[in-house]
Amino acid sequence: MPSPFANTTSPEGNISRMESAVSDKPLTTGKRREPYEQKRERAIRAAATVFAEKGYHGATTKDIAERLGIRQGSLYYYFRSKEEALEEVCILALRDYVGRMENITHSNKTFADKILDVVHSHLNSYRDDNEALKVHNDQRLYLPEERRERIKRDGSHYRKMLEDLFRAEIAKGAIPQNIDAQFAAQSVIGLCNSWGALLVRDDDIDMERLAERCSDLILNGCCYRPDHTFQSQP
Amino acid sequence: MPSPFANTTSPEGNISRMESAVSDKPLTTGKRREPYEQKRERAIRAAATVFAEKGYHGATTKDIAERLGIRQGSLYYYFRSKEEALEEVCILALRDYVGRMENITHSNKTFADKILDVVHSHLNSYRDDNEALKVHNDQRLYLPEERRERIKRDGSHYRKMLEDLFRAEIAKGAIPQNIDAQFAAQSVIGLCNSWGALLVRDDDIDMERLAERCSDLILNGCCYRPDHTFQSQP
DNA sequence: CTCTGTTTCTATTGACCTATAGAGTCCGCG
DNA sequence: CGCGGACTCTATAGGTCAATAGAAACAGAG
Numbered sequence: 001m002p003s004p005f006a007n008t009t010s011p012e013g014n015i016s017r018m019e020s021a022v023s024d025k026p027l028t029t030g031k032r033r034e035p036y037e038q039k040r041e042r043a044i045r046a047a048a049t050v051f052a053e054k055g056y057h058g059a060t061t062k063d064i065a066e067r068l069g070i071r072q073g074s075l076y077y078y079f080r081s082k083e084e085a086l087e088e089v090c091i092l093a094l095r096d097y098v099g100r101m102e103n104i105t106h107s108n109k110t111f112a113d114k115i116l117d118v119v120h121s122h123l124n125s126y127r128d129d130n131e132a133l134k135v136h137n138d139q140r141l142y143l144p145e146e147r148r149e150r151i152k153r154d155g156s157h158y159r160k161m162l163e164d165l166f167r168a169e170i171a172k173g174a175i176p177q178n179i180d181a182q183f184a185a186q187s188v189i190g191l192c193n194s195w196g197a198l199l200v201r202d203d204d205i206d207m208e209r210l211a212e213r214c215s216d217l218i219l220n221g222c223c224y225r226p227d228h229t230f231q232s233q234p
Numbered sequence: 235m236p237s238p239f240a241n242t243t244s245p246e247g248n249i250s251r252m253e254s255a256v257s258d259k260p261l262t263t264g265k266r267r268e269p270y271e272q273k274r275e276r277a278i279r280a281a282a283t284v285f286a287e288k289g290y291h292g293a294t295t296k297d298i299a300e301r302l303g304i305r306q307g308s309l310y311y312y313f314r315s316k317e318e319a320l321e322e323v324c325i326l327a328l329r330d331y332v333g334r335m336e337n338i339t340h341s342n343k344t345f346a347d348k349i350l351d352v353v354h355s356h357l358n359s360y361r362d363d364n365e366a367l368k369v370h371n372d373q374r375l376y377l378p379e380e381r382r383e384r385i386k387r388d389g390s391h392y393r394k395m396l397e398d399l400f401r402a403e404i405a406k407g408a409i410p411q412n413i414d415a416q417f418a419a420q421s422v423i424g425l426c427n428s429w430g431a432l433l434v435r436d437d438d439i440d441m442e443r444l445a446e447r448c449s450d451l452i453l454n455g456c457c458y459r460p461d462h463t464f465q466s467q468p
Numbered sequence: 469c470t471c472t473g474t475t476t477c478t479a480t481t482g483a484c485c486t487a488t489a490g491a492g493t494c495c496g497c498g
Numbered sequence: 499c500g501c502g503g504a505c506t507c508t509a510t511a512g513g514t515c516a517a518t519a520g521a522a523a524c525a526g527a528g
Binding site for chain 2: 474475476477478479
């Protein structure tokens with residue numbers, strides 16, 4: 001039996017699969033079998049759901065397999081270990097999350113609109129990746145140090161981009177000097193995470209409204225007078 | 235061997251112990267043995283530490299016992315089950331936390347000062363009960379419904395008190411009508427929890443300063459101009 | 469010192485879980 | 499058709515863990 005884990009680092013899958021994906025020969029007829037990477041991602045999402053509900057240690061590989069409709073042993077065709085499954089869930093959670101932040105920081109909207117976008121994007125991650133981001137937040141520390149390096153790097157990158165957003169605004173003089181960019185960024189992340197955790201498995205919440213409220217809280221606090229509302233200069 | 239779990243509901247301990255505590259006969263000589271309830275609380279705190287570090291499912295009863303300096307089997311003199319230990323940790327976490335909130339709401343400080351006190355008290359819980367509150371936040375959902383009733387009640391009570399704080403200020407007209415008290419209260423709690431989680435095991439953070447910044451963020455946002463700073467009327 | 473209740477210990481049971489090995493099945497392709 | 503790789507299955511090894519039972523150690527009161 002050929003191992004599907006020929007290459008150890010890339011999350012893109014095994015070599016033979018990659019070659020066949022690159023191969024110019026079109027893969028014949030209509031009803032194709034579901035590609036490896038596609039089913040593997042389904043496996044990752046299944047793991048995310050189970051980890052979110054029961055926690056990493058509380059979840060069993062049997063739980064994950066059942067949700068996928070296969071047997072416990074078969075799961076190891078897609079993961080080398082339960083730990084790897086958790087790592088993949090965390091990586092998946094950060095993938096689009098970080099990408100969207102990059103787009104936001106490079107846009108030329110006003111500061112206030114960027115903050116709204118950040119909050120909106122963050123909260124939306126709890127819809128799209130659903131359980132994955134929750135798992136990243138709550139369970140990633142159960143991974144051993146070596147396995148957390150990439151995850152830590154991505155997380156720090158995200159935080160730093162948000163900090164720089166505040167720093168730039170402070171440098172422009174549009175925000176008081178005494179604001180601490182690190183504090184502000186961490187607060188935005190924390191606020192979004194705590195609301196996001198409540199969002200999971202509660203589909204009837206008005207996201208737009210919530211995002212507006214969150215960014216408004218961050219910019220103006222909950223006690224501002226309308227005529228004092230912050231407006232950043234473009 | 236008489237079970238120390240004669241009464242099933244009270245967290246105050248077994249009947250014979252309670253009677254001896256009530257007994258008027260003074261309990262003789264100098265070096266007293268550590269009372270049951272006192273050691274039990276040490277056991278709860280040991281459980282809190284271990285649960286905080288490894289998670290409920292990741293922690294073993296052996297871990298808890300070792301931290302307490304006894305053997306795994308002996309732990310069952312203080313807990314009927316691992317689950318009960320988690321429940322007790324959560325109850326302990328909320329005990330003083332809720333009590334302090336009651337004091338704050340009944341004080342006659344200004345709204346702004348009350349919010350500062352709330353934040354200060356919340357963050358301080360992460361120092362005093364240290365791991366317990368973190369365990370409550372992260373692990374309580376692993377308890378079965380029946381065991382969570384009291385915990386849910388206490389948590390809701392806390393949140394409601396905070397909501398009422400905002401509602402009263404809105405009614406006074408000191409805060410804009412369009413502020414949602416539920417949103418504001420939940421945001422305060424979420425912000426404090428996310429900062430609190432970072433506080434655990436990081437002793438060199440200036441708590442006073444952090445509390446001020448958090449309450450300032452909530453009241454005025456991070457982008458206020460000094461002359462716009464919110465001041466509630468007494 | 470002896471008696472009694474308390475606390476801790478050792479030893480074990482039975483359940484459960486991860487990971488692996490190797491056989492079996494399916495399907496597209498030549 | 500029948501080969502070969504991809505995928506899934508069964509079965510099990512090897513280990514860990516929660517919880518219990520019963521013996522032992524301990525401490526204070528009479």
